[in-house]
Amino acid sequence: MMDHLMLLRFLFFILLLWLAVVATSSTLPMAKPHCKDKCGNIHVPYPFGFGDKDCYRDESFQVSCNDTYKPPKLFLKLEDYEVQNLSLQGILRVLFYVIKDCYSNSGQLTDSFRLYMKKSFETFTFSDTQNKFMALGCDTKANIQSINKSYVDIQDSDHGFFQSGCSMMCNNISDVIINGSCTGVGCCETSIPKGFGYYDINLGSFDNHRKVHNFNPCSYAFLVDKNWFNLSVSDLLNFTKNVDEYGFSRVPVVLDWTVDNKTCEEAMKKKTTYACGNNSRCIESKNGIGYSCNCSQGYHGNPYLSDGCQDIDECKDRKDNTCSSIKYCFNLPGGYKCSCPPGYHGDAKKDGTGCIPATQKPYQVIQDTIGAGLGFLFLVVGILSVLCALQKRKDNKLKQKFFRQNGGFLLKQQLSSSEGPVEPAKIFTAEELKKASNNYAQSQILGRGGYGTVYKGVLPNHRNVAIKKSRKVDENQIEQFINEVVILSQINHRNVVKLLGCCLETEVPILVYEFVTNKTLFYHIHGEGCNSPISWDNRLRIAAETSEALAYLHSAATPPIIHRDIKSANILLDDNYTAKVSDFGASRLVPLDQAQISTLVQGTLGYLDPEYLRSSQLTEKSDVYSFGVVLVELLTGKKALNSDGYGRESNLAMHFVTSIEEGRVWEILDNQIVTEGCREKLQVVLELAERCLRLKGEERPTMKEVAMELQGLRRDQTHPWIAQNPEEVECLIGEPLVLPSHNTIEYNSLTNEALISLDGGR
Template identity: 75%
Template sequence: MASIHGSNGQWHFTGGSCSTSCTNPSDMINGSCAENGCCQTSIPKGMSEYSIAISRIGSVGNINRTDDFNPCSYAFIVDKNWYNFSVSDLYNFTIKNHETGNLQVPVVLNWVVDTKSCNEATHTCDSNSVCGVSKNSVGYSCNCSQGYQGNPYLSRGCQDINECADSPCISTSVCTNLPGTYKCSCPTGHYGDGKKDGSGCIIKASYRVIQVAVGTILGCLFLLIGILLVLWALRKRKDNKLKQKFFQQNGGFLLKQQLSSREGCIEAVKIFTAKELKQATNNYAQSQILGRGGNGTVYKGILPNHRTVAIKKSRKVDESQVEQFINEVVILSQINHRNIVKLLGCCLETEVPTLVYEFVTNKTLFHHIHSEGCNSPISWDNRIRIAAEIAEALTYLHSAASPPIIHRDIKSANILLDDNYTAKVSDFGASKLVPLDYTQISTLVQGTLGYLDPEYLRSSQLTEKSDVYSFGVVLAELLTGKKAVYYGGLDGETNLAMHFVTSVKEDRVWDILDDQIMTTGGKEKLQVVLKLAERCLRLKREERPTMKEVAMELQGLRRNQSHPWVAQKSNEVECLLVEPLDLNSRNIVEYNSMTNEALLSLDGGR
């Protein structure tokens, strides 16, 4: 028999006891501790100390005895879930501490505070903790409140547990940690607690409809984007084909043939893209227009390297006019003369072909002669110098270029002046190459009324002397300050060339000369220039001098006179600070025999 004796501090008592008998070990059952070789009883509650006693039933004192299997009996307090009876324990019970050699089994102790209840206790549990009655029915204990962990007996010993760290919510909900608890929030359009062990999140019927609608819209949107990408690719392909078409339509292959047949021309001319020129001119803004002419519109542009250029956008042309455009490129690509505007490149991948020239800053000779508001017109000396430079440029085209080139549209609006007021001949859209062994060319008449060679207009036979006639008109403009076709009062519109020649023959030319020339030009030198202009304007081309003869005569005059350009320069700059040229002027009319009609040619064109 085994019994437990204990005390609660006030009185002693004998607690539970059990007894077991042992007859034949073969009759015992492993795992059964029910009075056959083994017995067990519960520990009485309220004990603060205890002792265990073992005795033989019916005997007193010595319990030693001799059995066939084991002379020893054992009694111990242990966790009720730890010991599992085995018959072999009756023969050899050897659960020992390796350090002390004593038998050792696990014991569960129930610790409490004092012997009072929660209501009677002087000690109170800390915040975030609760007081609980001991399981042993004596005293009390403190435990952290739900959602807190730590030591409830210390100040602020119980700390909030972050339940969200272990993801108690389903994946579609949002976990929010709260003091002592947590909250799972379902997404918009759902309801429920959002917890894994709860109802989770359930979609609302109305929101499902919205989801289906949004899904449908997104699907349509992606489909639309896909269609747009396909259309973009097709458009890009179409644009590339269109660029190739324009390249061919604008004479690209012809230009390549022409340039490849002339050594060094390909490297000298840059092929610009349409995008480059569009950016350079701010999408061909009206504010960038420098002037308009019979062959196209000229825009001011700034290239990516900050170089300022003049970009000539030709008119929409037919097949014959494309040849003129290519002609201008070919001609300018082989010209390198200080008095001829320099071609930098071209663009052929747009419907309208485009040329890129050096930018000449001081507008046109037409502007300086005829613009209203100029208080100090160009001096006599500078007019002779400019005339000589134009003559030198034409001499180069007629004599030095190979093959020779006839400009076919010499006029004051096509003579540009740079920063140093040096003349530069421009606009070669109507120019013609003269084949070897040819002195004249049969061609459709093209040019500007007032400057057009009458014999060329009558016969359609173009020669170098046609440029001589046009130069004679420009020289007459320099001498008289009048336009090629001007309003003559009661007589209506007057042709300057005819009026000039008549005035020279009738010795009335002094009446039509510019006032400044009359005061600054020597009469003897004036007579030489007047005679030279009259010879250039003769109706019969064989009576006209060549441009080489004209250039030599003008250079001879320049050697015999001083150059007061510096003194006049500051005054002439004032002439530049006037309002832009009146583009509605009807004094210059261009005639194109291909369309048999007169075209408006604006003063700023080049």
């Protein structure tokens, strides 16, 4: 009896040991041996870890588990942000603070919190696909800005800078706000670009919430997981989410992470620091910063552990293999194989149909195979023919829908009724432009901007054109868009890029312009073209021609046109350095009975009129200010905004005006200009630039006055008498420049009040 009892105990022990081995082998390791892989309800896979320093890759991935909370909470060690979730798929979800401004009934600021988050990990970026920037309030102005981490070490960081935001003024409209819907009334939202590792948020008020205090005493701004936040009417009164022990609200933000900032090629050369384990592969980051690891096909687990990727046994589950029976499925490292049952042969991976009896004659197999193949081929051809016909019909209906939606019939009507010597705009088909641009090939791209991408195209008559695919167009302003197309196509000025036509068969209209051969003024001053500097004569002529074009748009066009985005990147040059003003994506038509237009602020930082920024009132003098910045670029050879590589930027207009007031303006001029230019004429141009950059629009000259003054200088410079009597012309070098003084204190608004919409236009 005792022997039987001992035998049963031994068998029971063996059973428990086997179950423990099975349980251990079926659980894939996520952390290093002897390291904890869980804090509360959150799993912590390597390269993240807490405790001993061997449990995490480096300090960037160190987390801490605070068990004073119930349940325990997980925090990023260096930044001390609470972690809600992290995964091996490169996703990290943390809580960030909400920015707010609150005011009492009397207009006193009662509560304020500002976030200036610049410290960030080298391989962490904010997800552009899973986050959105939001602002709440009815007396609110908010913006968010940052620099793409890929461009931080590049001197020309224009492409890496991002700034966006919005402003809202509204009455007590809580009865019309729909829960869960952010429509721009009391709530606005915008997306962010990819690759940004830090951001700044600025939040302010227009009227200290005095008029809306009873239902909205505060403004809020925050970056947030777009799948988490749903607007509630009560949020306008008091927004409280995930409040910490200090009373501050927090919202979840999704971070993308990579294991290192090197490329796969660079990382694999250094085996001591290469992060991917056995049976894994290296993947370049979708944000362009660093790499991550994935288990190879047929393996699963943690690719960051040396043996974390383990073989998947496809034969355990019928859905993981195509064998006719699990009985004839054999697992292999990284895959599996199938065999036919006894008495059969063939391809056993065809779900039972590939195995044929061994007694079947070969010629019968061939006949059956050919017959089945031909029948299947005819069936496929028939199905494809029907699908092609249906797709073509669907495409034609979609083109007709877009043509009607984009105002095609209205444009045809206006073009047929227009009269004049200028050839009207042509309506191109989508196929014509697709063929002209080689299906919009990357090699055909001429440039990208805030309003779209420009491609080079060749029409059937061998004419080179520039094809602009806009990002979007406001459906509520289709009629105005059509009017602008008609008006711009009728502009016939040698210094304005000619609009040849458009295509309305696509979701967003496509515009076709004349092709200008010698790139942009920005390229020749600041880009690769600056290796062959432009002479003073050409610079003066470019300035004069640009001012003539703007004067024509302001005074001769009917109705007048305000360009709204004058900058050196929008001034094209032909082979003779003749200037042509381009890119009317942000332009506005001015009704004949109005001197100014109220509009959302749009344009480019460094060129924007400070008065327009403050008031949102667009006038012709706004173009004058932007032209003044271009004029200073021509004089100094410096960019409108100069970055030091760490997010700090100096404003050329402010620097220029300050240099004039301090009597050192000659120190910042381009050496070539000082050498070639006549002192007296340079002084006239400097004074003209200073007048264009005055803060008050009423103190600036009109573009017509600017054009007349510059043309006068050109005529003096090319006058035959000057060529015959150079000794009579005095170009003194020693006299200081003296210009009228004026108030420049308000220049601080360029950095404190600018709310720029980077996503408008056509």
